[in-house]
Amino acid sequence: MCQLLGMNCNTPTDIVFSFEGFTQRGGTTDHHTDGWGIAFFEERACRLLMDCQPSATSPVAHLVRSYPIKSLNVIAHIRKATQGEVNLQNCHPFVREMWGRHWVFAHNGNLIDFHPELDGLYSPIGSTDSERAFCYILQELRRVFEGRTAANPPTPVEINAALKPIAADVARFGVFNFCLSNGQVMWAHCSTNLYFIVREHPFTTAHLLDTDVLIDFADHTTPDDRVAVIATAPLTDNEVWYKMLKNESMMFVNGHPL
Amino acid sequence: MCQLLGMNCNTPTDIVFSFEGFTQRGGTTDHHTDGWGIAFFEERACRLLMDCQPSATSPVAHLVRSYPIKSLNVIAHIRKATQGEVNLQNCHPFVREMWGRHWVFAHNGNLIDFHPELDGLYSPIGSTDSERAFCYILQELRRVFEGRTAANPPTPVEINAALKPIAADVARFGVFNFCLSNGQVMWAHCSTNLYFIVREHPFTTAHLLDTDVLIDFADHTTPDDRVAVIATAPLTDNEVWYKMLKNESMMFVNGHPL
Numbered sequence: 001m002c003q004l005l006g007m008n009c010n011t012p013t014d015i016v017f018s019f020e021g022f023t024q025r026g027g028t029t030d031h032h033t034d035g036w037g038i039a040f041f042e043e044r045a046c047r048l049l050m051d052c053q054p055s056a057t058s059p060v061a062h063l064v065r066s067y068p069i070k071s072l073n074v075i076a077h078i079r080k081a082t083q084g085e086v087n088l089q090n091c092h093p094f095v096r097e098m099w100g101r102h103w104v105f106a107h108n109g110n111l112i113d114f115h116p117e118l119d120g121l122y123s124p125i126g127s128t129d130s131e132r133a134f135c136y137i138l139q140e141l142r143r144v145f146e147g148r149t150a151a152n153p154p155t156p157v158e159i160n161a162a163l164k165p166i167a168a169d170v171a172r173f174g175v176f177n178f179c180l181s182n183g184q185v186m187w188a189h190c191s192t193n194l195y196f197i198v199r200e201h202p203f204t205t206a207h208l209l210d211t212d213v214l215i216d217f218a219d220h221t222t223p224d225d226r227v228a229v230i231a232t233a234p235l236t237d238n239e240v241w242y243k244m245l246k247n248e249s250m251m252f253v254n255g256h257p258l
Numbered sequence: 259m260c261q262l263l264g265m266n267c268n269t270p271t272d273i274v275f276s277f278e279g280f281t282q283r284g285g286t287t288d289h290h291t292d293g294w295g296i297a298f299f300e301e302r303a304c305r306l307l308m309d310c311q312p313s314a315t316s317p318v319a320h321l322v323r324s325y326p327i328k329s330l331n332v333i334a335h336i337r338k339a340t341q342g343e344v345n346l347q348n349c350h351p352f353v354r355e356m357w358g359r360h361w362v363f364a365h366n367g368n369l370i371d372f373h374p375e376l377d378g379l380y381s382p383i384g385s386t387d388s389e390r391a392f393c394y395i396l397q398e399l400r401r402v403f404e405g406r407t408a409a410n411p412p413t414p415v416e417i418n419a420a421l422k423p424i425a426a427d428v429a430r431f432g433v434f435n436f437c438l439s440n441g442q443v444m445w446a447h448c449s450t451n452l453y454f455i456v457r458e459h460p461f462t463t464a465h466l467l468d469t470d471v472l473i474d475f476a477d478h479t480t481p482d483d484r485v486a487v488i489a490t491a492p493l494t495d496n497e498v499w500y501k502m503l504k505n506e507s508m509m510f511v512n513g514h515p516l
Contacts, residue, residue, distance in 0.1 A: 042345065042346040042347070043345065043346070043347055044347055044383050044384075045345075045346050045347030045383045045384065047308065047346055048306060049307070050305065059321065059324075059325045060321065060325070063317065063318065063321050066317075067317045067318070087300065087301065087303075088300040088301070088303050088305055089300065089301055089302055089303030095353075096355060097354060097380065097381065097383060098381075099378075099381060100381040100382060100383055101383060102383060120357075120407045120408070121379070122355065123355065123357060123358040123407070123408035124358060124408075125302045125303045125355060125358055125359060125360060126302075126303065149378045149381070150378070150381035150382075
C-alpha cells in the first residue's frame with residue numbers, strides 16, 4: 001500500500017512540518033520506500049517533484065524540506081508498490097490537464113482487476129491501477145460535463161456531485177482512498193483509512209509522531225488562517241484527527257471540510 | 259525572448275555540463291530571468307523541474323546541477339517573458355499526455371495574434387503564445403492520427419511527416435523555434451536561431467562559453483555513446499556547432515540528426 005498526504009488552505013501555506021514527519025514513513029518509521037512525489041499548486045498549474053528513491057533519503061525530498069514552497073493545495077504520496085514496477089512513471093501523484101487546469105491525483109489502496117474502458121482522451125503512462133482510476137475519473141467527468149470548456153468549466157460544487165458516484169463505482173474494485181485537486185478545492189474519498197484535521201485560530205502546538213519535532217503554529221499564522229491536512233494516518237500525537245467514515249467523500253474549500 | 263536547450267542520446271546521459279553554462283544565461287551572462295524549467299524523460303514519463311526564480315540563483319536549479327539525472331531526452335528553457343506574466347503556469351517546458359506518453363515542448367520566439375481554434379482536448383493553463391502553440395500541435399497530431407491509441411500509436415517517422423506542415427503553419431505567425439519530445443525522439447524546428455552539435459567517438463574536451471568550465475568527454479563516455487545537444491546559441495567556444503537553416507525541421511534519434 002502507500003500513504004497519502006493532502007493540504008487545503010485559505011492562505012498560501014508551506015507543508016514543511018507535515019512533510020517532515022510524512023517522509024520519515026518512506027524508509028525510517030515505515031516501509032513505503034518505492035518512490036514518492038508531491039504536487040504544489042500555484043494558481044491553475046502545479047509543480048510536481050518526485051523521485052524513485054525512498055523519501056527519507058532522496059535529495060529531491062531534502063530540497064522540499066529545506067525550500068518552503070507555499071501553496072493553497074498540496075498532494076503528496078509515498079509508495080509501497082502493489083501493482084506496477086518501481087519507476088518514475090508509476091510514482092504518484094499523477095497529473096493531467098482538464099478545462100485549462102492541472103488535476104492532481106494520488107491513491108492509497110489496491111484495485112483488483114480494474115480495467116475500465118478508456119476512450120483515449122486520457123491514457124495511463126505507467127502500469128498502476130491508480131493511474132487507470134485517475135484517467136477513468138477524468139474521462140467520466142468530461143462525459144458528465146460534455147460541452148464544458150476552459151472558458152466555461154463546471155463549478156467545484158457541480159464536480160463534487162458528479163464525482164461521488166464515479167468514486168463509488170471505482171471503489172467496488174477494492175480499496176480506494178484518494179486525494180484529488182484541481183487547484184481550487186481538494187476532494188478526499190475514504191474507502192478504509194483517511195484522517196483529517198483542521199487547524200485554525202486559536203492555533204496551538206503540534207508534535208510529530210514520526211520524528212521528534214514540535215511546532216507552535218501560533219508563531220507562524222494569523223487569526224484568519226485555516227488549514228486542513230488529510231493523511232492516511234495521523235501525523236501528530238497531541239491533536240485529535242477526524243477519522244473519515246467508510247465510503248465518505250469530502251470536499252475541502254479554503255481549509256473547510258464540506 | 260527565451261533560450262532553448264535540448265539533448266537526445268543513445269545512452270542515458272546527464273546534462274550537468276551543458277546545464278551549468280545554460281543557466282548562467284538566466285541572470286549572469288544574459289537576461290533570461292523570468293523563470294526556467296527542465297524536463298528529463300525516464301521511459302515514457304518525464305520529470306519536470308521548474309522555478310519562477312532566475313536559473314542562476316534558483317535552489318531548484320542548484321539541485322539539478324548537483325544531482326545528475328541521466329536521461330535519453332531532455333528539454334530545458336530559460337524565460338525572458340514576451341507574452342504572459344512571470345509565474346509558474348507560464349514557465350516552459352510544457353507537458354501533456356498523448357497516446358500513453360508524456361510530450362514535452364519548449365519555445366523560443368514570439369507568435370503575433372496566434373489564437374488557433376482549440377477543441378478543448380488540450381487547453382492552455384497559462385497565457386503564453388507558446389502553450390497555445392503546443393496545445394494546437396497536439397490537437398492537430400491527434401486529428402491526423404485519429405483512431406490511433408496508446409496501444410497503437412503512430413511511429414516517430416509518421417509523426418515527423420505530420421509535424422512539418424503543422425510547424426510551418428504556426429511559424430507563419432512569427433518566430434517559432436522549438437524543441438518537442440515524446441521520450442522516444444526529439445524534434446527541433448528552426449525559424450530563426452537554433453544550433454546543434456553531435457558528440458561521438460573520438461570524444462574530446464569542451465569549454466563552456468558562459469563560465470570557465472572545461473570537460474574531457476573521453477573521461478565520461480564509451481566509444482559507443484552519441485549525444486546530440488540543441489541550443490539557441492552555442493554553449494561551447496571550442497567546438498563547431500551546426501546552425502540550422504530557416505524553416506528547417508529535424509528529428510533526432512539516438513543522438514543522430516535525421
